[in-house]
Amino acid sequence: MNIRLFIIKLLKKLRLVKIIKKILGFLRKVFSCKKQVLSKDGTASLPNSIIFEPTTKCNLNCQMCYQREERKMGKRDLSFDEIQKIINNFSNVKRVSLIGAEIFARSDIFQIIEEFIKRGIKLYLTTNGTLINEDNVKELKRLKKGIRGIGFSLDGLKELHNKIRGRDWAFDRTIEAINLVKKDFNVSINSVVMKDNIDELYDLVKYLRGLGIVNFGLAVEMFATPEEVALSKKILDFGDLSLALEIQKNAEYKFSLEKLKRTIDKIKTIKGINLVIHPGAFKDFPEEFYNGILRKKIVLKCENMFLGRINAQGDVIFCPFIKKPFGNLLEQSFEEIWNNEEFKLFRKKLVKNNLAPVCKRCCKLGANKKQ
Numbered sequence: 001m002n003i004r005l006f007i008i009k010l011l012k013k014l015r016l017v018k019i020i021k022k023i024l025g026f027l028r029k030v031f032s033c034k035k036q037v038l039s040k041d042g043t044a045s046l047p048n049s050i051i052f053e054p055t056t057k058c059n060l061n062c063q064m065c066y067q068r069e070e071r072k073m074g075k076r077d078l079s080f081d082e083i084q085k086i087i088n089n090f091s092n093v094k095r096v097s098l099i100g101a102e103i104f105a106r107s108d109i110f111q112i113i114e115e116f117i118k119r120g121i122k123l124y125l126t127t128n129g130t131l132i133n134e135d136n137v138k139e140l141k142r143l144k145k146g147i148r149g150i151g152f153s154l155d156g157l158k159e160l161h162n163k164i165r166g167r168d169w170a171f172d173r174t175i176e177a178i179n180l181v182k183k184d185f186n187v188s189i190n191s192v193v194m195k196d197n198i199d200e201l202y203d204l205v206k207y208l209r210g211l212g213i214v215n216f217g218l219a220v221e222m223f224a225t226p227e228e229v230a231l232s233k234k235i236l237d238f239g240d241l242s243l244a245l246e247i248q249k250n251a252e253y254k255f256s257l258e259k260l261k262r263t264i265d266k267i268k269t270i271k272g273i274n275l276v277i278h279p280g281a282f283k284d285f286p287e288e289f290y291n292g293i294l295r296k297k298i299v300l301k302c303e304n305m306f307l308g309r310i311n312a313q314g315d316v317i318f319c320p321f322i323k324k325p326f327g328n329l330l331e332q333s334f335e336e337i338w339n340n341e342e343f344k345l346f347r348k349k350l351v352k353n354n355l356a357p358v359c360k361r362c363c364k365l366g367a368n369k370k371q
């Protein structure tokens with residue numbers, strides 16, 4: 001046996017290969033990430049990660065979906081040729097996250113994925129999973145080299161998940177999809193924490209752990225009141241048509257903070273899982289976050305600030321919720337739009353106001369330090 005093989009075998013025996021791979025991955029990340037800067041005049045470093053929404057269409061009807069109102073507008077999605085034109089103009093982009101509405105609702109989604117991969121761009125997919133089946137999974141597997149991860153959404157066990165998602169076949173199809181891809185892809189599960197499912201989340205994670213899943217994300221339900229929307233519009237000056245949020249009259253969560261903490265602690269006892277809680281601000285300041293007083297007490301940050309976001313019409317928008325467009329990629333390049341005067345002013349206003357009232361329950365909310 002040659003020396004190299006002997007060393008690899010020895011490391012494997014000592015289970016060191018996994019650890020070394022993790023350290024190398026971490027170092028690669030640290031050295032490839034340039035520090036992102038926001039200048040006083042609102043100029044932001046050019047992102048190399050983009051979030052792209054290829055469609056506003058979806059086959060489900062989830063009770064909490066923040067995109068419901070937007071979908072009713074029935075806007076036309078970009079054609080394949082238009083998407084190709086946009087991708088051809090990317091210069092700095094290394095990673096793209098494809099997120100819906102539901103990306104697999106586009107019949108040409110595999111061609112779109114291939115276009116990104118051809119240009120060396122790594123992809124992350126978020127899906128409800130109900131449109132991945134034995135017929136098309138081969139297409140996905142063919143493209144697996146360029147796909148870094150697939151996130152599936154599940155909010156409860158069968159009966160509850162189907163009720164939340166508005167379709168009595170949703171759970172079975174998503175589980176089938178997860179089983180079809182879990183050996184070939186890095187799979188994670190995202191769940192929204194709501195009054196209706198908070199008591200079932202532990203059982204859900206336990207069930208999925210039994211299927212071999214290890215990566216889980218919990219996002220506290222996002223919503224805003226009409227008053228918060230009105231005040232945010234005044235501060236940030238975004239138009240009526242550019243907000244995607246679940247609107248609720250009552251500003252309070254419908255579950256207690258103690259229950260939320262207990263649920264998270266219980267889930268953490270499940271062996272072998274990686275659990276990420278959104279937003280980051282909740283992890284750091286749970287009381288202030290839960291009581292909606294973060295903006296008054298803590299210097300906040302928007303974790304979306306340096307992520308380019310493109311909607312299904314090719315507009316460069318601010319974030320998944322404040323969908324204010326700053327320019328369209330069929331007319332201008334990303335570089336031209338990213339730091340145009342309107343975009344810079346928007347960022348300046350956001351920072352000056354310690355974000356906006358609609359940000360206070362957002363999954364991208366981060367906290368800096370006590371004021």
Ligand SMILES: C[S@@+](CC[C@H](N)C(=O)[O-])C[C@H]1O[C@@H](n2cnc3c(N)ncnc32)[C@H](O)[C@@H]1O
Nearest residue numbers: 064065066100101102127128153190221222246
């Ligand atoms: C809008 S969906 C798009 C991707 C895909 N259709 C899906 O459901 O996974 C993106 C993620 O947002 C979550 N989501 C939807 N409405 C939400 C809300 N009001 N609060 C927090 N997360 C929400 C979904 O569960 C999903 O994990």
Ligand code: SF4
Nearest residue numbers: 058060062065101128
């Ligand atoms: S599947 Fe995703 S996009 Fe579709 S309604 Fe549900 S949360 Fe919204």
Ligand code: SF4
Nearest residue numbers: 302304319359362364
């Ligand atoms: S914190 Fe505010 S600005 Fe940032 S992503 Fe959330 S809603 Fe958008």
